[in-house]
Amino acid sequence: MFQSEFTLDKQYFQECFDESVALSQHHKPKYGLISFLLILGALSHYLLGQAYLGNFLFVLAVIEGVSFYYRRPWWVARQMVSRASGSKVHLQIDEQGIKAKNPYRAFELSWQEIDNVIETDKGLLIEHAKYRQYISKQALEQDAYAFILQQAKK
Structure with a gap:
C-alpha cells in the first residue's frame, strides 16, 4: 500500500535520539x-x-x-560504527502492519502487536512489547503518516 526508503545516517540517528529520549526514563x-x-x-x-x-x-x-552529558554523541557514535550505518531501509506499510528491511536486519509488526503510536515533532514513535521504533516524517508520505495514526487508533 505505502512504500518508502530512507538511509540510516548520522542525521537520522540524531533525530531518532532527540525524539526518543524525551519520552524515556533516561531524560534526567x-x-x-x-x-x-x-x-x-x-x-x-x-x-x-x-x-x-x-x-x-x-x-x-x-x-x-x-x-x-555525553549520552547523545556516545549513542550516535555507537550507531554509526554499527554495520547497519549507511544502509538503506525499505519501509512497507499496509493493512497487515509495518515492515522494515535493510541488508542486516528486518522487522515486521502487525497492527495488533503495536501498543501505542506517539506522535513527536519530527516523526512517530511506535511502542510494541518493551521496545520502541522511530520513523521520521521525512521517510513517510503524508498519506502513510495519516494511515499509521488511523491504524493506531483502532
Whole structure:
C-alpha cells in the first residue's frame, strides 16, 4: 500500500535520539546516585581515612555526570560504527502492519502487536512489547503518516 526508503545516517540517528529520549526514563541525570556517591566518597575519605576508596567514589560520581552529558554523541557514535550505518531501509506499510528491511536486519509488526503510536515533532514513535521504533516524517508520505495514526487508533 505505502512504500518508502530512507538511509540510516548520522542525521537520522540524531533525530531518532532527540525524539526518543524525551519520552524515556533516561531524560534526567541520576542526581540521587551522584549525590550518594559523593556522600559516600566524603565519608570514606574524611571519616574513615580511606583516601583511595573516597577518591574512587568521587571519580565514579564524575563519570556518571559525564556519561549523562555525553549520552547523545556516545549513542550516535555507537550507531554509526554499527554495520547497519549507511544502509538503506525499505519501509512497507499496509493493512497487515509495518515492515522494515535493510541488508542486516528486518522487522515486521502487525497492527495488533503495536501498543501505542506517539506522535513527536519530527516523526512517530511506535511502542510494541518493551521496545520502541522511530520513523521520521521525512521517510513517510503524508498519506502513510495519516494511515499509521488511523491504524493506531483502532
